[in-house]
Amino acid sequence: MSHSQATDKLMVELRDLNKWYGEFHVLKNINLEVRQGEKIVICGPSGSGKSTMIRCINHLEEHQKGDIIVSDIPLNEDIKNIEAIRKEVGMVFQHFNLFPHLTVLENCVLAPIWVKKMPRKEAEARAMELLERVKIPDQALKYPGQLSGGQQQRVAIARSLCMNPDVMLFDEPTSALDPEMIKEVLDVMIELANEGMTMLCVTHEMGFAKTVADRVIFMDGGQIVEENEPHEFFNNPQHERTQLFLSQILQH
Amino acid sequence: MSSDISNSSHKPDGGPVQPKSPPTDKTKFWNDPKKRSLLFQVLLLSALGFVFYTIIDNTLTNLEQRGITTGFDFLTSEAGFGIAMSLIDYTEASSYGMTFLVGLLNTILIAVMGIFAATILGFILGVARLSDNWLISKFATFYIEIFRNIPLLLQIFFWYFAVLRTLPHPRQSIEFLGSFINNRGFIFPAPVAEDGFGLVVFGFIAAVLGSWIISRWSAKRQERTGQQFPVFLASIGLIVGVPLILFLLSGMPMGLEHPELKGFNFRGGITVIPELIALWLALSIYTAAFIAETVRAGILAVSHGQTEAASALGISKGKTLRLIVIPQAMRVVIPPLTSQYLNLTKNSSLATAIGYPDLVNVFAGTTLNQTGQAIEVIAMTMAVYLTLSLLTSFFMNWYNARIQLTER
Amino acid sequence: MKYELQPAMPPPSNLIGVVGWLRKNLFNGPFNSVATIVVGFFLISFMVPVIQWIFIDSDWVGDSRDACNSGGACWVFIISRLDQFLYGFYPEAELWRLQLAFILLIGSIVWLVMPQTPKKGLVAVWLLVIYPVVAFFLLYGNSFGLIQVETHLWGGLSLTLVLAVVGIVASLPLGIVLALGRQSEMPIVRSVCVIFIEIWRGVPLITVLFMASVMLPLFFPEGMSFDKLLRALIGITLFQSAYMAEVIRGGLQAIPKGQYEAADALGLGYWQKMILIIMPQALKLMIPGIVNTFIALFKDTSLVLIIGLFDLLAIGQAANQDPKWIGYSTESYLFVALMFWVFCFSMSRYSQQLERKLHTGHGNRA
Numbered sequence A: 001m002s003h004s005q006a007t008d009k010l011m012v013e014l015r016d017l018n019k020w021y022g023e024f025h026v027l028k029n030i031n032l033e034v035r036q037g038e039k040i041v042i043c044g045p046s047g048s049g050k051s052t053m054i055r056c057i058n059h060l061e062e063h064q065k066g067d068i069i070v071s072d073i074p075l076n077e078d079i080k081n082i083e084a085i086r087k088e089v090g091m092v093f094q095h096f097n098l099f100p101h102l103t104v105l106e107n108c109v110l111a112p113i114w115v116k117k118m119p120r121k122e123a124e125a126r127a128m129e130l131l132e133r134v135k136i137p138d139q140a141l142k143y144p145g146q147l148s149g150g151q152q153q154r155v156a157i158a159r160s161l162c163m164n165p166d167v168m169l170f171d172e173p174t175s176a177l178d179p180e181m182i183k184e185v186l187d188v189m190i191e192l193a194n195e196g197m198t199m200l201c202v203t204h205e206m207g208f209a210k211t212v213a214d215r216v217i218f219m220d221g222g223q224i225v226e227e228n229e230p231h232e233f234f235n236n237p238q239h240e241r242t243q244l245f246l247s248q249i250l251q252h
Numbered sequence B: 001m002s003s004d005i006s007n008s009s010h011k012p013d014g015g016p017v018q019p020k021s022p023p024t025d026k027t028k029f030w031n032d033p034k035k036r037s038l039l040f041q042v043l044l045l046s047a048l049g050f051v052f053y054t055i056i057d058n059t060l061t062n063l064e065q066r067g068i069t070t071g072f073d074f075l076t077s078e079a080g081f082g083i084a085m086s087l088i089d090y091t092e093a094s095s096y097g098m099t100f101l102v103g104l105l106n107t108i109l110i111a112v113m114g115i116f117a118a119t120i121l122g123f124i125l126g127v128a129r130l131s132d133n134w135l136i137s138k139f140a141t142f143y144i145e146i147f148r149n150i151p152l153l154l155q156i157f158f159w160y161f162a163v164l165r166t167l168p169h170p171r172q173s174i175e176f177l178g179s180f181i182n183n184r185g186f187i188f189p190a191p192v193a194e195d196g197f198g199l200v201v202f203g204f205i206a207a208v209l210g211s212w213i214i215s216r217w218s219a220k221r222q223e224r225t226g227q228q229f230p231v232f233l234a235s236i237g238l239i240v241g242v243p244l245i246l247f248l249l250s251g252m253p254m255g256l257e258h259p260e261l262k263g264f265n266f267r268g269g270i271t272v273i274p275e276l277i278a279l280w281l282a283l284s285i286y287t288a289a290f291i292a293e294t295v296r297a298g299i300l301a302v303s304h305g306q307t308e309a310a311s312a313l314g315i316s317k318g319k320t321l322r323l324i325v326i327p328q329a330m331r332v333v334i335p336p337l338t339s340q341y342l343n344l345t346k347n348s349s350l351a352t353a354i355g356y357p358d359l360v361n362v363f364a365g366t367t368l369n370q371t372g373q374a375i376e377v378i379a380m381t382m383a384v385y386l387t388l389s390l391l392t393s394f395f396m397n398w399y400n401a402r403i404q405l406t407e408r
Numbered sequence C: 001m002k003y004e005l006q007p008a009m010p011p012p013s014n015l016i017g018v019v020g021w022l023r024k025n026l027f028n029g030p031f032n033s034v035a036t037i038v039v040g041f042f043l044i045s046f047m048v049p050v051i052q053w054i055f056i057d058s059d060w061v062g063d064s065r066d067a068c069n070s071g072g073a074c075w076v077f078i079i080s081r082l083d084q085f086l087y088g089f090y091p092e093a094e095l096w097r098l099q100l101a102f103i104l105l106i107g108s109i110v111w112l113v114m115p116q117t118p119k120k121g122l123v124a125v126w127l128l129v130i131y132p133v134v135a136f137f138l139l140y141g142n143s144f145g146l147i148q149v150e151t152h153l154w155g156g157l158s159l160t161l162v163l164a165v166v167g168i169v170a171s172l173p174l175g176i177v178l179a180l181g182r183q184s185e186m187p188i189v190r191s192v193c194v195i196f197i198e199i200w201r202g203v204p205l206i207t208v209l210f211m212a213s214v215m216l217p218l219f220f221p222e223g224m225s226f227d228k229l230l231r232a233l234i235g236i237t238l239f240q241s242a243y244m245a246e247v248i249r250g251g252l253q254a255i256p257k258g259q260y261e262a263a264d265a266l267g268l269g270y271w272q273k274m275i276l277i278i279m280p281q282a283l284k285l286m287i288p289g290i291v292n293t294f295i296a297l298f299k300d301t302s303l304v305l306i307i308g309l310f311d312l313l314a315i316g317q318a319a320n321q322d323p324k325w326i327g328y329s330t331e332s333y334l335f336v337a338l339m340f341w342v343f344c345f346s347m348s349r350y351s352q353q354l355e356r357k358l359h360t361g362h363g364n365r366a
């Protein structure tokens, strides 16, 4: 069971968030507060808007109504603010999205050098340290195409961490992986969680949710339908849609 | 865990969480992407406006100094030069507007002729290149690699200057079947319709209509009963047979006007000028090489699995080709084929280099030189080609949309 | 039950050897046999005289048409004018400048094309940015102690190369800007780029050259005169940049959306994202397309003869008009065709090879 490392400081705040794709209302009045050190797991059926919601947080998607505030910076039309938020927020994608033309090390040092203007030496030292943390320092000079899926995803995590983010967003980081590789990625994520990182994870790895999450959020139809601490969420789901979803997911 | 991934002591920018800039309500406008892009676009527009203004201003001054009045009035004044070949009545007394029309029609003529020949040649070569006969496939490869890698203009010159212009003079013409070939072109007897030929034309139209009706009927019947009908053979029979029978029955109502040598040249008959022949040969041979490649790609795109599936279903080889391979290959082939047709049409403008009176030659060439109305003439010429390309791309969009619709 | 390992047996004799090959490739079935015989007969009866004319009965040495009396091709004609075919009317004492520029060009291209050579990026920058400047001063002179060689003296293969290389090098940056503009979210920028691209792609090059030669002087104030070559180059560059833009757009579209998103998520700005992430990947995909447009441009440069420049084909055409050598136009066309063909064919082979490599290697793109 996880003991909360959360502090009082609000890291991510979504207030009455609404988003439309043309006529289609994808996100409906989302309200969410995430404190520093909190780990949130987001689940829900396909198409329920999970990805869209977390992608709004670093402005990969534009929202139309409501407020997003990330570590005191409001996400508005000001480019400076968007840049500032993206420096604070790391993101890990389902399909890794490593840069195939750069080596693992170059992938990791790219943003620190160009965005944070860090000297290359320092960036490389930091990157090697993180690659060691995710247990692939020996692959540093290889290209992403030469690595397995699990290794690529760990590189992607290291790449985000190189920017020293305050918040990490994960969008189904293990769902493109073969079963034997899922564990190696989850291990890294659990370690990261234990160290006090603020995390928002879209995932259907319920084991991970049970061990790590402070809160589990269930989304359906663009809404947050249920929100609870993991024990309650899994053993005593309130909403019938949650019950249905859990029964389907836990069948296997 | 003792080690700490996100330990703040590693932060290069020092210290724990830095004080962030407080929420600002007033965004500086160059940081607002919407306002910034608006400003940028306004700047772009004004820059373009300025450039165009300067160009137009300079042009008007320059034209004035040369004593040229702008406008399209020149189109109605007398051209005063002859054109070697015209599909409509044209004399030196005709207007510049007419030269435009004559050129346009000649461009269309060469384009249609070229498309016709290049398509046939290209399909033959494309299929030949995939033949399992080594000699035939190598020959096709050889042809394609040779002709598409040599500039078209050179090929036109070769046919015109090295082949057609070195043919004998009219007096020593090569003669066969009442036709003549010499360095003035290809001269053959002209068919002259006599009384009753209208019946043959009528028969032809009726036969075309008839075969259309038959194909509809047979498709419907096959849907209902499963019976098949040899539509293709029946249509050929109708379209060739009916006019032929009518022609014979009505006592062959067509005469031939034979060309005759008068002085240094031929009178009567139909003369195809060597410029047209050279251009036609070069355009067809050159474009056929490209069409062959499209056709080959189209056939290869139909996966082997499709043909295997068809033979597993017991469909015969000929029917597989007709029902499975060709329809699917055509989908892949038609878009690039259309752009080859467009290329051919644009390339026909090289006519001007050997003096075939196409649009560019008579209009953007002679007419421009005589009137000095550079802006109007070039604009009109470009507009013709632009219209053609726009039509082509509309067709392709429509076609692709239709294909995508049926593929779902 | 136990099976013995069986040794591999040779195939039946009618599947191997010369006979097997002939049977499989030339004579399988009656239709193919007839086709082979007909095509073979046609080829032999056509090729034998041609080969005889070109090689066996031809004349190679001499200095006037009197040397051409064996009934075959008169290569003396070409050989005696070889300098003109290669260098146009460039002064003989200055030819080393042309040759040096050519050697530098070929050297850098070979460097780029060879698979093992290091520092390709640096060489590419040299070729695209520095070399054109160096080549300009070499060819034109009028500085660094080199005497000026007016452009109307330029001609032959070297002029063809100048037109093609300048056309491609100058259209690349313009094409990149147009392609990015066409993908832009700003409606006015997008429309301007689309209109520009579609106009140039919609009209034949010859009208563009006409426009450059008769309209361009009208656009500028009185007294500002343009070199004929420069006018042609402007026309060719505008025309080519539209095609280039479409090739580049194709490359950009082939980059997965995830690459853009990952770059955004890391906080890279638009230009950083484009220069560091997207362009390097897209450029690799674009090279075959760029080579293909280069081949098209290379062939199209021959059109400049219509506006009075003496490229390779125009030199051949002028040679045919020489009264001392009337009647040997086939030879000069064949020679010019061979020159063009060698360049275009080798480039198309290179681009095909690259395409194959792109399809097989680097399979893993997320």
Ligand SMILES: Nc1ncnc2c1ncn2[C@@H]1O[C@H](COP(=O)(O)OP(=O)(O)OP(=O)(O)O)[C@@H](O)[C@H]1O
Residues within 6 Å of the ligand: A021, A024, A026, A044, A045, A046, A047, A048, A049, A050, A051, A052, A053
């Ligand atoms: N660019 C887009 N344009 C229009 N509709 C979109 C777009 N992207 C997503 N959608 C729609 O928005 C809804 C939410 O999508 P989202 O990707 O957030 O779902 P999700 O919960 O992440 O699902 P999954 O588990 O499949 O990843 C879906 O119905 C989807 O069809």
Ligand SMILES: [Mg+2]
Residues within 6 Å of the ligand: A050, A051, A052, A171, A172
């Ligand atoms: Mg998703």
